[in-house]
Amino acid sequence: MFKTTGLAIGSMLMASTAFAATDITWWHGMGGRNGEVINEISQQFNAAQDQCNLTPISKGTYEEALSSGIAAFRSGEQPNILQVFDAGAATIIAAKGATIPAEDLITGAGEEFNREDFIAGVRNFYADSDGKFIGMPFNSSAPIMYYNIAAFEKAGVQPPKTWEEFEEVAPKLKEAGYLPMTASQLTWMMVENFKSRNNQQFATNNNGYDATQGTEIIVNDENQVMMFEKLKEWADEGLYGFYGAGWADNLKPFEEGEAAMWIGSSGSFGGLQKSADFDFDAVYMPYWDSIEGAGTQSFIGGAALFAMAGKPEEQNTCTAQFFSFLTSPETQVYWHKNTGYVPITEAAYEMAKGEGYYDEQPVAEVGIQQLMLETGEWSKGYRLGFYPQIRTVMEREFNRIFSGETEVKAAFDTIQQEGNALLARFAKTAN
């Protein structure tokens, strides 16, 4: 008893001798288990060196983290590191002067940085059009298709690789008594990653990377409209179930064993292992065989870390050190195994593989493999301002499509029109 007290006092004294350490803060938008893992990684970083002391603070959701970061920046109280999600990337990257490009920060601090260390799928999304890393990719995920093994055995079919195969397989699954498919967050799955998997242009100005001014979204094209006309047709035939814009509402039928397939995030498998009491596996998100050049990698979802500007040099050095620590294979593998997000470097992937992790958890490998597929001209990423609002417009129109209030083409014309109006507004803010 006295020994432990003595030890505790001793360690407190030790902690206070390390008081000269530079404090840096990290605001993020993750809760639950993911938030805990962030705390664990921060502790590991603090234990691994004694010049820097990192404090992670949860700010709620992704959106809340971004708006807190913005408000703090405007009053000069910004954290050193801010986590920003995929759809908010354009907002923070367009505000030049709000952040220090991650690559400059790391090389400026004398740390090593090599773009080629990162897996292909994460290299471009948070980079500028020259490929320079502005944000540091952190929690990256890919949309993949989970399937109920027993359902496929009962129907005597194989999981589809393409949407053409889906059309053959789905009626058999329906006959076997299943709802063939549901999908969460159609904006991410059926628009953004429809574009990436099928190598389709999403916006002018090189998907928005080259300029903010004059960028226009491309969504009412023949192929995009075809995807949703098919989805509507499948929904009417009972081959696809639409349950609104909520993530969990669309996942539920799969968890309950009613739906045979669910398109969700590669980061969902940890949760699914707990909530689904049947054996499941996953395959890549399907693409259209009929579209030439399709089958490319998907965009990364999730979020990246941005080093906020206006901080003293020694704090920036600490931020750079933390970014290097974060990309080390050990940290990446720890993060990967504990959260289900994909490792972002080749070395981390090899390490996880070498440890035999994918023999135990084959599902965990599907997302990363999909991100490592061939890079197409349009599968690198997109950079669109006010994109969270454009997603909101899409969600509204999708609900109207599936409730039969509007035709698919008309809905996408509306998205195109309102989306472009939002992009034009965003371009004015960036002056």
Place this chain on the structure above:
Amino acid sequence: MTDTPLNMVEADQTLVTRLRAWWSGETANPAKRVQFDRPLTPWLFLLPQLAVVVIFFYWPSVQAVTSSFYLEDPFGFGSTFVGMENYTDALNSSEYLGTAAFTAFFCVVVTTLALSIGLLLAVKADKVIRGAESYKTLLISVYAIAPPVAGLIGMMFFDMHMGPLKDLAAFFGYDLKVGINYWDTATALIVIAVWKQIPYNFIFFLSGLQSVPVSVREAALIDAQSGWRRFWDITLPLLAPTAFFLLVINITYTMFDTFPIIDVIVKDKPANNPMTLVYKVYLDGFKGNDIGGSSAQSVILMGVVALLTVLQFRFLERRVHYG
């Protein structure tokens, strides 16, 4: 009273004694008004309250009005003066107008239902003699539930996968789809918002009813046999001040305080579900980071509420008889 006469106030009288004298409210010469002898003193007393109002209301309002004329980079680097463009953009957007129409509809329906059900329950509870306290407690207890919790409870009832109300609707052959079908979601919002507000109205109506003098009631009993007639001619006019107060409060409630309920029901993703103007201000400002557009919307909202309140006081309050 034994207090020293206040008209004899000495210049060196301490603040405490003056306060005490003011608190007791008695003067030797009631015709003469008590006044501070220094013009600055009353302002000092007002200062804390004024500071709160200025910092938390006027200052943000001025900021909102200013930023509504600009299109601004969220991080505050660049902003373009766009004049009335944020306003015209909002007022020309069919989505904004649709939201405004729903807000008006929501306001009328929720206020009418919450007020009339609250009044009905109060009138009935006023008549109950045995077990009156337990009825009242049961009716009032809902008021203790915080709006987000009310929203969550409502969500459980209306859930598209396991909500009992969905099963009930299915029993009658209706496929209730809260979160997908616009009017199904609207119905759920209205039910939850009304349910949450009834106890508040109930408390006020009940105390209003209990303050109707027994003599008046008895006199009315002689004049009219019909209970409906007595209610209409005697009770309701005497309840008018309460009802007017509740009307203002209920309108404010539906416009602003239903926010958490909407947030829980639409689960952060409104899609084509109905929402109120204040929820849209939040979405565009905090989720979309469109500060100019969101400010313009909040200025419009502020104008509408101000106008409504003025109209209520000008046209309705005249008919209210304060006994």
